[in-house]
Amino acid sequence: MHAIVEYISSYLQSNQTPGAAGNFVWATIYILLVFVGLSIAVICMNWLERKILAHMQVRLGPMRVGPHGLLQPIADALKLLLKEDIIPAEADATVFWIAPFIVVLAAFTVFVVVPFGPTHAITDMNIGILFMLGVSSLAVLGIVTAGWASNSHYPLIGALRSSAQMVSYEVAMGLAVVSAIMMTSANAEGTGTLSMIGIVQAQLEQHEWFLFKYFPLGIVAFGIFAIAMVAETNRAPFDLPEAESELTAGFHTEYSGFRWSLFFLAEYSAMIAVSSIAVTLWLGGWLRPFPNALTGPTWDLVFSLFPGLTFLFLAALCFYSTVRMPKHPLFRIQTMGLAGFGVVLALIAAILFWGPARVRVQDIYWFSAKVAGFMYLYIWYRGTFPRYRFDQLMKVGWKVLLPTGLALLILTAIVGMRTEILSMFQEGLR
Amino acid sequence: MNTLLHISTLHYLVLGAALFLLGIIGVLTRRNVVIVLMSIELILNAVNLNLVAFSRYWQSIHGASALHGQVFAIFVITDAAAEAAVGLGILIAFFRNKETVNVDEVNLLKW
Amino acid sequence: MNPPVATAFFFYLLAATMIIGGILVITRKNAVHSALALITALLAQAALYLMLYAPFVAGVQIILYAGGIMVLFLFVIMLISIERNMKERQFNKQWLVGIVAAAALGALFVTVYTKTSRGVSLFIEGRMSYGESQNTQMIANLLFDRRAGMYMFAFEIASLLLLVAIIGAVVMAKKRI
Numbered sequence: 001m002h003a004i005v006e007y008i009s010s011y012l013q014s015n016q017t018p019g020a021a022g023n024f025v026w027a028t029i030y031i032l033l034v035f036v037g038l039s040i041a042v043i044c045m046n047w048l049e050r051k052i053l054a055h056m057q058v059r060l061g062p063m064r065v066g067p068h069g070l071l072q073p074i075a076d077a078l079k080l081l082l083k084e085d086i087i088p089a090e091a092d093a094t095v096f097w098i099a100p101f102i103v104v105l106a107a108f109t110v111f112v113v114v115p116f117g118p119t120h121a122i123t124d125m126n127i128g129i130l131f132m133l134g135v136s137s138l139a140v141l142g143i144v145t146a147g148w149a150s151n152s153h154y155p156l157i158g159a160l161r162s163s164a165q166m167v168s169y170e171v172a173m174g175l176a177v178v179s180a181i182m183m184t185s186a187n188a189e190g191t192g193t194l195s196m197i198g199i200v201q202a203q204l205e206q207h208e209w210f211l212f213k214y215f216p217l218g219i220v221a222f223g224i225f226a227i228a229m230v231a232e233t234n235r236a237p238f239d240l241p242e243a244e245s246e247l248t249a250g251f252h253t254e255y256s257g258f259r260w261s262l263f264f265l266a267e268y269s270a271m272i273a274v275s276s277i278a279v280t281l282w283l284g285g286w287l288r289p290f291p292n293a294l295t296g297p298t299w300d301l302v303f304s305l306f307p308g309l310t311f312l313f314l315a316a317l318c319f320y321s322t323v324r325m326p327k328h329p330l331f332r333i334q335t336m337g338l339a340g341f342g343v344v345l346a347l348i349a350a351i352l353f354w355g356p357a358r359v360r361v362q363d364i365y366w367f368s369a370k371v372a373g374f375m376y377l378y379i380w381y382r383g384t385f386p387r388y389r390f391d392q393l394m395k396v397g398w399k400v401l402l403p404t405g406l407a408l409l410i411l412t413a414i415v416g417m418r419t420e421i422l423s424m425f426q427e428g429l430r
Numbered sequence: 431m432n433t434l435l436h437i438s439t440l441h442y443l444v445l446g447a448a449l450f451l452l453g454i455i456g457v458l459t460r461r462n463v464v465i466v467l468m469s470i471e472l473i474l475n476a477v478n479l480n481l482v483a484f485s486r487y488w489q490s491i492h493g494a495s496a497l498h499g500q501v502f503a504i505f506v507i508t509d510a511a512a513e514a515a516v517g518l519g520i521l522i523a524f525f526r527n528k529e530t531v532n533v534d535e536v537n538l539l540k541w
Numbered sequence: 542m543n544p545p546v547a548t549a550f551f552f553y554l555l556a557a558t559m560i561i562g563g564i565l566v567i568t569r570k571n572a573v574h575s576a577l578a579l580i581t582a583l584l585a586q587a588a589l590y591l592m593l594y595a596p597f598v599a600g601v602q603i604i605l606y607a608g609g610i611m612v613l614f615l616f617v618i619m620l621i622s623i624e625r626n627m628k629e630r631q632f633n634k635q636w637l638v639g640i641v642a643a644a645a646l647g648a649l650f651v652t653v654y655t656k657t658s659r660g661v662s663l664f665i666e667g668r669m670s671y672g673e674s675q676n677t678q679m680i681a682n683l684l685f686d687r688r689a690g691m692y693m694f695a696f697e698i699a700s701l702l703l704l705v706a707i708i709g710a711v712v713m714a715k716k717r718i
Contacts, residue, residue, distance in 0.1 A: 140612050144612065
């Protein structure tokens with residue numbers, strides 16, 4: 001027992017990711033943690049999406065299943081698992097079965113390089129960002145095979161439209177990402193890096209989030225990526241291929257029950273993955289606000305109280321809504337459930353206020369908070385914007401984002417190399 | 431047993447040769463032109479595997495920056511993309527003309 | 542030095558995946574099944590590149606080959622309706638000659654690989670620096686560096702080749718030129 005505690009604490013002191021240290025056990029533990037965290041995040045996203053969308057549309061959303069619908073995602077998951085598994089008659093059974101797995105594989109493998117902290121990634125590949133872009137482009141294969149294997153025209157059209165959209169916006173995403181990568185080489189030696197942890201460390205060393213670098217190039221690059229990532233994950237306002245009023249759910253029309261839940265899981269994981277890319281490249285990853293400007297033990301203490309304060313705020317919300325629950329005997333169980341949930345959140349807040357946990361959870365908290373902000377943006381877009389027609393969608397992707405991305409790339413390169421270009425001019429003039 | 435457990439360049443070369451043979455069999459025996467094109471991709475991949483394996487061998491002799499094999503492999507992948515695009519364009523053109531995807535039915539120039 | 546057994550395990554796993562994928566590519570009737578088998582083989586090859594400490598080539602393989610070329614293949618397979626083709630004969634009339642030729646080539650390979658030339662063995666010694674952390678930067682040096690790079694011309698020619706291929710593919714696939 002003592003040996004296990006020793007092993008755990010000796011590993012927690014290390015300054016390498018498990019991949020770099022070659023440690024199989026810790027890599028597996030990190031993978032399981034990421035998997036569990038991702039599942040919890042998808043469940044929360046489901047509930048949050050329905051509630052926030054409802055409140056934006058001046059209605060209440062799910063209220064019956066648990067207190068304020070908190071048990072709705074669990075009920076949905078149970079229903080999906082218990083549903084009958086239907087395969088269309090003329091469909092190709094092998095391909096029909098494989099297609100959801102390809103999409104889930106692509107969506108989950110991306111998280112191998114996502115950096116939750118300077119050593120909190122499963123591994124730090126040299127080609128981190130290239131790997132993420134490449135593996136997330138494998139989802140297109142899954143969608144195309146899903147539409148093909150359903151042997152029905154709505155899924156086929158939906159799949160072809162969806163894959164055409166994803167492939168077009170991948171180009172714009174790639175250009176925006178390359179602009180951000182070029183900013184990593186604005187240091188003394190002129191060496192940039194593709195590794196995710198290296199990109200955040202470059203932002204730390206250059207004392208500037210890449211969002212604000214070479215103003216306005218950083219912001220325009222971020223804007224291109226933010227639009228392209230919404231189109232890449234087939235979310236509103238670019239969700240023509242899977243909208244119910246258009247194509248009766250597009251490529252996942254014929255999928256029911258567990259297979260549909262795999263597509264759903266993959267879609268939300270892909271959303272979290274591309275948000276992680278945006279957060280790492282432009283928003284400073286795991287860095288707390290002002291890591292270089294406001295240093296010192298007092299500022300560190302102030303910023304380290306944020307995780308606990310967030311959970312305290314959530315617990316306070318829970319207690320407030322407990323007080324406001326209807327005072328009817330039939331609501332007794334729900335009220336007690338909500339109060340219990342509030343107590344659990346308050347306990348988590350208490351744990352996060354305790355010294356060693358407070359220090360450790362910092363990076364993960366800031367990264368998750370930024371990604372949560374992006375998730376809120378996704379839900380906000382869904383509640384606000386009308387849908388793009390497919391030709392308008394392709395027009396935006398190829399005629400607006402691609403030229404802007406190219407121009408941005410050239411401008412970023414010129415601005416980043418301005419000293420070399422000036423010295424070349426001066427040499428030439430002499 | 432040590433030969434089997436200690437993975438050397440030879441293992442990668444044998445794997446590359448096996449893939450190359452599979453690709454050659456595919457090109458020479460199949461009638462469906464899409465499958466012939468995919469077998470050509472298999473051949474190119476086998477070649478790439480050889481190149482990268484030899485690049486690692488070269489690194490062990492000439493230092494860590496002798497990555498010529500990997501650069502060559504990148505160019506081969508680029509080339510394969512271009513050739514796949516043109517090949518599939520040709521496929522679409524001849525499917526539109528003859529309504530068939532079998533290579534041995536495109537024999538109008540035979541005597 | 543005892544070689545780590547995990548490397549051998551992963552090598553044989555990936556090699557088996559590639560060989561089985563290759564066999565499925567050349568034997569399936571349904572072209573979509575062949576394409577999926579080829580995708581599996583390509584992804585296994587990317588993992589093998591990672592084992593050979595070539596992460597950049599692995600990334601390029603996943604993005605271009607598995608995520609680009611195979612999507613192109615799948616689109617074209619779906620554009621041309623080949624259900625009729627699935628009921629026809631799959632192997633052409635000269636399949637025996639093809640297999641004999643491939644067997645002859647295989648015999649040539651075996652001969653070459655079993656005779657080491659002048660005692661030089663192809664085994665890498667175990668004392669190499671397994672440097673992965675600078676792979677992209679070193680490839681960039683070879684391609685772009687002013688003094689040490691020697692592939693800049695090939696890079697420009699490759700981009701010209703891609704332009705020609707794009708124009709060629711568009712012209713070939715148009716209905717009326």
